[in-house]
Amino acid sequence: MRLLILGGTWFLGRTLAEQAVRQQWQVTTFSRGRNGHDVPGTVAIRGDRNREADLVALASAGRWDAVVDTSGYSPEMVAVSAAALRPVSDHYVYLSTVNAYRGWPDEPLKDDSPIFDAADAVGSERVDAGKGSSVAYGPLKAACEMAAECHFANHDCLVLRPGVVLGPYEYVGRLPWLLARMRKGGPVLAAGDPSRLIQPVDVRDLAEFILLGISNRLSGSMNVTAPIGHSSYGELLSACNEVTGNRAELVWVSEQWLSEQDVKPWTEIPLWRMSPGAWAVSSDRAVSAGLICRSLGETVADTWEWLGHEQPIPHQRASEIGIDSAKERRLLAAWNNSGARR
Numbered sequence: 001m002r003l004l005i006l007g008g009t010w011f012l013g014r015t016l017a018e019q020a021v022r023q024q025w026q027v028t029t030f031s032r033g034r035n036g037h038d039v040p041g042t043v044a045i046r047g048d049r050n051r052e053a054d055l056v057a058l059a060s061a062g063r064w065d066a067v068v069d070t071s072g073y074s075p076e077m078v079a080v081s082a083a084a085l086r087p088v089s090d091h092y093v094y095l096s097t098v099n100a101y102r103g104w105p106d107e108p109l110k111d112d113s114p115i116f117d118a119a120d121a122v123g124s125e126r127v128d129a130g131k132g133s134s135v136a137y138g139p140l141k142a143a144c145e146m147a148a149e150c151h152f153a154n155h156d157c158l159v160l161r162p163g164v165v166l167g168p169y170e171y172v173g174r175l176p177w178l179l180a181r182m183r184k185g186g187p188v189l190a191a192g193d194p195s196r197l198i199q200p201v202d203v204r205d206l207a208e209f210i211l212l213g214i215s216n217r218l219s220g221s222m223n224v225t226a227p228i229g230h231s232s233y234g235e236l237l238s239a240c241n242e243v244t245g246n247r248a249e250l251v252w253v254s255e256q257w258l259s260e261q262d263v264k265p266w267t268e269i270p271l272w273r274m275s276p277g278a279w280a281v282s283s284d285r286a287v288s289a290g291l292i293c294r295s296l297g298e299t300v301a302d303t304w305e306w307l308g309h310e311q312p313i314p315h316q317r318a319s320e321i322g323i324d325s326a327k328e329r330r331l332l333a334a335w336n337n338s339g340a341r342r
Contacts, residue, residue, distance in 0.1 A: 001025045001214065002063065004089065006049060006081060007070035009036025010313065011169045012095065016068060016207040017042050023211065030058055031071075035313050049077060055084040066091035066214040075121060075143035082151035091217060092152035093210055096145050096161045098223060098281055099138035105275035111222050111285045116142035145221070158213050159221040160206075163281050164271065167203035167299050168306035173318035174270040175240075175303050181322070182240045185247030189328050191265075191272035192255040194234025198271060198279045199225040202299045209291045222285035231296040236271065239300040253335050261331055268323040 003020050007013035008029025014037055020027045021041040028043045038044045045061055047054030049071070067089045072078040082092060098104045100115045120139035145159045166175045181188060206224055234250075241248045255274055259265075265273045273279070283291060312318065323331075 002028075002065045003214070004028045004030065004058075004062075004064040004067045004085070005070060006030050006067065006072065008042065008044075009033075009038060010070075011171055012165065012203055012206060013068075013070040014039060014169050015167070015203045016070070016210055019204070019207045020211060025211075028062065028064065049081050052080065052084075055081060059084050059088050063088045065089070066093060068093045068095070068210060068214075069148065070095050072144050072148075074140060075118075075147040078144040079147035079150065082148050086151045091156055091158070091214060092148055093158045093160065093213060094145060094148040096141045096159050096221075097138070098161050098163045098225070100142040100145060100161060101138070103277060104138070104281075105273060105278035107277040108280035108282070109223065109277060110282045115145070118143050118146060155217065155219040158218050160210065160213070160286075161221065161223045162201055162206055163223070163225040163279075164198075164200040165203050165206055166200045166303065168303050169203065169312075170303065171313050171315040171318065173312060173315070173321040175300065176307060176312055177318075177322040178237065178240045178270055179244055179300070179304050179307065182237075182248045183244040185245075186249065187251050187332050188237075188241075188248045189269065189323065189331055190234075190237055190250040190252045191258055191263075191269045192233070192252070192274070194232060194237070194250075194252055196233045196279070197229055198231055198233050198236060198296075199228060199281060200231075200236075200271070200296065200299070201226050202294050205291070205293050209286060209289075212290050216289070218289055220285075222289070223281050223283040224286050224291060225281045225283045226293040226296075227283065227287065228280060230293060233271065236296055236300070239297045240304075243301050243304045251332055251335070253331070257335065257338070258331075261334070263323070263331070267320045268327075270321055 003025050005013050005017055008017045009031050017027050017039040030045045032048055033046045045058055047058055067085050101109050101113050102116055103113055116139040121143035149157045201224055237250055
């Protein structure tokens, strides 16, 4: 199988390239080469997908059974890329996000829940996905889906909508920060109810499903999350504590109390979110098509092992993750003195 990855050197793209090479696929990656890691066994082509001449040169480099777009963040970028590659590829896989749904994260989602339409993305084209708000990010990704489907219609386009993706090579920094905090030890601020269900998907399981989707010529759109009930927030934090030596004492603090203390969900306390739909995403289509999700404990352990020999690639989004240690101490002291501690 001949595969082209638009990206292929960071997180999902790198993982996908490694798994495809192990399955003896012929893998080409297309990136600017400024960051990341070229995977041994791949053919790395340098270029900027915002430059038409670079896309023309890419298209002349070969024919592929499938293209996987892991790096398309504006509809113009995706449209130009899909148009240039349509003559040399039979299948386009676009990596979108659950943010493309109108109802996320406020309501439970299914594979056919309504997404934003093209009008919602007007005026958002210049918003950087790493810096812009989720309000802009969602409409842009929905518009990107439409751009891909415009050029790879019928049964030639597969749109995948992951939720949170964790695992080795993560650059956003959520799981690496949690692991580092647990390794530091002492009282750790833990938000809300430890039994709250969460649905992160391991990057390797997502990559494996992409390859399965290509092999089986899947099309249409589908969510890619761990099944509802797969794991809990308490299991995540406990696993982080266990693999780092059980140095931490988890102090579970009321969500309502935290929300009154100017604590930012999702960023200051990674993966803590109170919105009712944040972890209520059905991935029935993907599960029916063969998605298999490993345990969250395995994801945590393997990420910790990876961090032992390689540091994450610096990324602007990582600077937003984690609570200041002084603020954490102040909050823990205030919680202990509030009389509300369970």
